[in-house]
Amino acid sequence: MDVVEIDGAAVIVIEIPRAASITGTSAGQYSRRGLGGDGRPACLPLLAHEMLSSRIERGEVDYASIVEPDAKVDDLDPSEFERLRRLVSPTGGGSVLASLSDVEIGKALGVIDGSEESPIIRRGALLLFGRDERLRQFIPTHETAFQVLSGTAVRQNVFSNAPLFRAAEDLYTQLMRYDEEDELDIGLTRVSVPRIPAVAARELIANALVHRDYTMQGPVSLQLTEEELTIANPGGLPRGVTLDNLLSTSQPRSRILSEAFFRAGIVERTGRGINRVFESTLRAGRAAPDFSRTDAHHVVVTVPTGRADLAVVRFLVAHTERRGRPFSLEELLVLHALQDDPRLTVGELADLVQRSQIATRTVLTRMVEEGLIEMRGNGRGRRYTMSAATYREISSPAGYVRVRSFDTAQQEQMVLTYVRSHGSITRAQAADLCALPSDAAKHLLRSLRDRGFLRLVGERRAAHYVLAVE
Known part of the structure; x- marks a missing residue:
């Protein structure tokens, strides 16, 4: 304990x-800091569901692993086990899971324990x-909502409490009914561009169902309009994941549910779901999620x-065939960023691609060598822009000239x-000021001199430029 002085008062x-876990008083009271009803900081009761949510958030507990003592095998739907058998059959190793009994499948996924005669049902089995x-x-917080809007009119509004595998299939099927495709002819190749x-x-629906916080009220919701699809789920990003590392960090809130969806083949690759969402959206000629x-x-x-921006799609397809490999996610992000802001530094682009x-x-460097982008300036002032050829293919040719x-x-x-x-400037000072090579700085100063803005004074090392009209 210490005493410090703040604004003349002893504190x-x-x-x-x-602590490694939630700690209460010896009297059994648990509190948390928050805002009271008057909007001022206060000590508030820490409720049971908030304790559970905090433990799940820290990775101490997997919600799907919690035993539901009143649940029985009869509370599980045999048709949902059949659904899983159908889902896993095309996936690698799926034949082993498909050959098991219902209880054995639950045990393999970590959601059922005990014997066939006296199984222990966990919440993951119910989900x-x-x-x-x-x-x-048993899990009243679980719900999904699918809504389609046309202006302010609601064309479809469906709520469901279906278990997760069926919920994922139903939401995907409902959503893809509204999918439309543009078609592009590129040489002898016809390319479909989905809405x-x-x-x-598939990845966003699975993420919302698997990573939501099941201790919180509220549905996993999908809302589709003419211009955008919005998917929301209760619970913030899992601990360790932020908007700044979303593309480079994977931390499932429930490893049991995440593994089950992976083994069912609903998600194709563990830890790369968001990257695949960004890639597929950018390749379709649209802005990033x-x-x-x-x-x-x-x-x-x-x-x-x-x-969709079909010029971008045409450019990506043509260059993929030419270079013999697809664009990486980082390359796609760089190209789309330079469309919006044509002069970005390596630091700004590093933050963008995470x-x-x-x-x-x-x-x-690889993109510069392939002629996709150009590098301008030196040192910290170095910036990148799309090359003239890239501007010509995916944007206005005049855009390059304007830049x-x-x-x-x-x-x-x-x-x-x-x-x-400062009264004068040398070539070295101009190069440093404008982040230009020495020869480019020399050309810039001579252009200003020839047009009557500057006057050259001195020679060689003593040469410097002053205003032509003082």
Whole structure:
């Protein structure tokens, strides 16, 4: 215990080591800090479901592993086990799981324990195989909602308490009814451009069902409009996952449910679901999925479903055939970013692709060598823009000219402002100011001199430029 002085008042400071689990008082009281009814910080009761949610969030407990003592095997639907057998049959190793009895399948997935005669049912078994009415009884927080809007009119509004495998199939089927495709003829190849990429739909639905917080009220909801698909689920991002590392970090809230969906073949690859969502959306000529509405209580992702940029799709397909390999996710993110902001630094692009600057620089160097982008400037001022050929194929050819013109005009104004402030400027100072090679800085200064803005004074090492009209 220490005493410190703050604004003339003595304040007692007590340091308490971080506990490995939730800790209460000797009288059995549990509290948490939060905002009271008057909006001021206060000690509030820590409720039972909040304790469970906190333990799940820290990885101490998997919700699917919690035993439901009143549940029986009869509460599980045999048709849902048959559904799993059908799902796993095309997947690698699925024939082994499909050959097991219902209870043996549950034990293999870690959601049933005990013997065939006296099985112990865990909540994961109810979530995956439970009868609808039993799910509502034992896990009332589980619900899904599918809504289609046309302007302000609701065209479809469906709520369900189906177990997870059926819920995933039903939501996917309902969503894909609204899928439409554009077609592109590229040489002798006809390319279909979906409104809703199947990979993105499947992965996002599975993520929402598997990673939601089942201690919180609220449905997993899908809302489709003419311009976007929004998928939301209760519970924030799992611990360790943030919007800044979403593409590089995978931390399932329930490993049991995540593994079950993987073994069922609903998700194709553990830990790469979000990356596949981004890849499929960008390849379809649309903007990247948006997670910006995510907060501590909900994960919300919006995927554009409006008209695709077919010029981008044509460019990606043509270059994939030419280079003999598909664009990586990092390359797709760089190209789409440079469409929106044509002059980005390696640091800005590294933040965007969520990779280190060294790894990002490797990607950018490869893209420069392939003629996809250009590098301008040196050192910290180095920036990247799309090449003239790339502009010509996926954007307006005039866009490249505008970018280059704006660069030159900005550099000229920077030089003139510097001279007005400091009286003169040398070639080395101009190169450092504008992040240009020495020869480019020399050309810039001579252009300003030839047009009457600057005057050269001195020779060789003593040469410098001043304003032509003082």
